[in-house]
Amino acid sequence: MSATDAAAQETTPAAAGPHRPGKMKLLYHHTISNALYLVLAPAAAAVSLRASRLTPADLAAARERLMSNLPLAVLLLAVVTVLATVYLMRRPRPVYLLDFACYKPGSEHVVTRETFMAQSAKAGVFTDDNLAFQRKILERSGLGQGTYFPAAVLNSPPNPCMAEARREAEQVMFGAIDAVLAKTGVRARDIGVVVVNCSLFNPTPSLSAMIVNHYKLRGNVASYNLGGMGCSAGLISIDLAKQLLQVHRNSYALVVSMENITLNWYWGNNRSMLVSNCLFRMGGAAILLSNRGGDRRRAKYQLLHTVRTHNGADDRAFRCVFQEEDDAGTVGVALSKDLMAVAGEALRTNITTLGPLVLPMSEQILFLASLVARKVFGLAGVRPYIPDFKMAFDHFCIHAGGRAVLDTIEKNLGLSAWHMEPSRMTLYRWGNTSSSSLWYELAYAEAKGRVRRGQTAWQIAFGSGFKCNSAVWKALRTVEPAADERNPWAEEIHSFPVEVPKVETVAAAASS
Structure with a gap:
């Protein structure tokens, strides 16, 4: 797609650009952000004026005072040098993201709503009421007609088995890894750390061992396999890799995030477990x-x-997200009606920790003022101030777990349709791909030509346990869409965003 096409599609109403704060708030923000400069400017001017009036005699006198206290000056210089050295040695090593790749299945894996319902009916295990229930969920889920299922689920009849599950895992993992190695030019034998996360499929040997075997990685590679950690495990893997890169010098870390559908399709009639069938995709x-x-460069x-x-x-x-047997002994993942409330509480806890790290001082002052007014002065009428995270981040990648999750976060954080677009379009195009959805969303922003040098992106995900995890990235360069032919959106980005009708949320449908 040409730059002209990209520019044209960004002028459509649905992609008109991020919402900007009001003029008064921007004035307040810039005043607080530059307060230090405003205070120091007069002092710097006074020092400069005083220095300009120094005479040769004044400079000679200063030199004599320095020479008379030379041992003390040398000692102070030595102390500063030692402290600077200790600081440089103990500070965390920077972690860079060279590139990433998202797996795009072939056309033989495409599943439409009609295909989904046909396969469900052929299975012969769902009641008529639950077939109708699944149809309702599909219509209101926010998923489009081009998501993907593994071959085992699309076969007639379906044949979920260990061999098919391994086949799906190999297709997804090796397809994504081949792409990222080709994009970066890194040799497989140079990888020193491997972290794989897949919540529900944990074979022996492990998924990480499958990667080591397939790519013939070196014998001292540090490999880790994370299981049972839900949709937020992708950011747990990033955090683990970050910590390992503080120890392993001059190394590459490969992180692979995925979920396996083949052995985790629910073949029962518990409605709280049927919802996941309708949302999760390959x-x-x-x-x-x-x-x-x-x-870095x-x-x-x-x-x-x-x-x-x-x-x-x-x-x-x-x-609230629990794998167990239903009354008939069939294993599935049950979603509790408390899910959205639990997710909201986890989100509040997470952003309370994240806020001081990323929010500008202007937002922290407003939050502190509202807190003091309510807690110290007992002004119950003062509403809690919700920080404006749009002042800290340029791009938002929110786990596309379902329509209800995205609606709740959009409302709670006061985000615009432009900010939510990568998440909503990812849910529409790919469905809930579990821990990998954040990367399809970042790939969407790149394909749209929105990522500019110096901008920041916030990835936030929720998972069973219950967990809420965040990662903050800074773009080191402008990402040109035309330069990445392996972007999963590359061939179709011109057709997005699409209009997704607003209807009753999945959570409401599931309780009906």
Whole structure:
């Protein structure tokens, strides 16, 4: 797609651009942000004026005072040098994202609503009421007609088995890894760390071992396989890789995020478990990280922050996404009606930790003022101030877990349709691909030509347990859409965004 096409599509009403704060708020923000300069400017001017009036005699006198206290000056210089050295040695190593790749299945994996309902009917296990229930969920889910299922689910009859599950895992993992290695030019034998996350499929040997075997990675590779950690596990993997890169010098870390559909299709009639059938789809992503200083100039992003929140100590949060048998003994993942409330609580906890790290001082002052008014002065009529995260981030990648999740976060954070577009279009085009959905969303922003040097992106995901995790990235260069032919959106980005009718949320449909 040409730059002209990209510019044209950004002028459509649905993609008119991010919402901007009012003039008064911008004035307040710029005043607070530059307050230090405003205070120091008069002092600097006074010092400059005084220096301009110094005479040769004044300079000679200052030199004599310095020479008379030379031992003290040398000592102070030595102390400063030691402190600076200790600081440089102890500071965290920068972590760079060289590139990432999202897996795009072939046309033989496409599933429409009609295909989904036909396969469900052929299975012969669902009641007529539950077939109608699934149709209602599909119509209101926000998913489009081009999502993907593995071959085992699309076969007639379906044949879920270990061999088919391994086949799906290999297609997704190796497809994404091949793409990211081709994009970066990194050799497989140079990878020192491998982190794989897949919540529900954990074979022996592990998925990470499958990667080591397929790419013949070196014998001392540090490999990790994360299971059972839900849709937020992708950012847990990023956080783990970040910590490992603080120890392994001059190394590459490969992170692979995916979910496996083949063995986790629910063949029962518990409605709380049927919802996941309607939402989850085939997909995955591979991310290549580096701590090599020389990679900064060719990297796309630098990892600034990771914040992890775990509310598993609360029983309600722990059980809101729960794998278990239904009354007939069929295994499935049950979604509780408390899911949205639990997610909201986890989000509040997460942003309370993240806020001070990323929000400008102007927003922190407003939040503190509202807190003091309510807690100290007892002014119950003062509403809690919700920080404007649009002042801290340029791009928002919110896990496309379902329509209800996106609607809730859009409302709670006061985001515009432009900010929500990558998440909503990812849900429409790819469905819920679990932990990899964040990368399809970032790929959407890149394909639209929206990512500019110096901008920041916030990835936020929710997962069973219950967890809410965040990662903040800074773009080190402008990402040109035409330069990435392996972007999963590349061939069709001109047709997005599409209008997705607003209807009753999935959560409301599930309770009906």
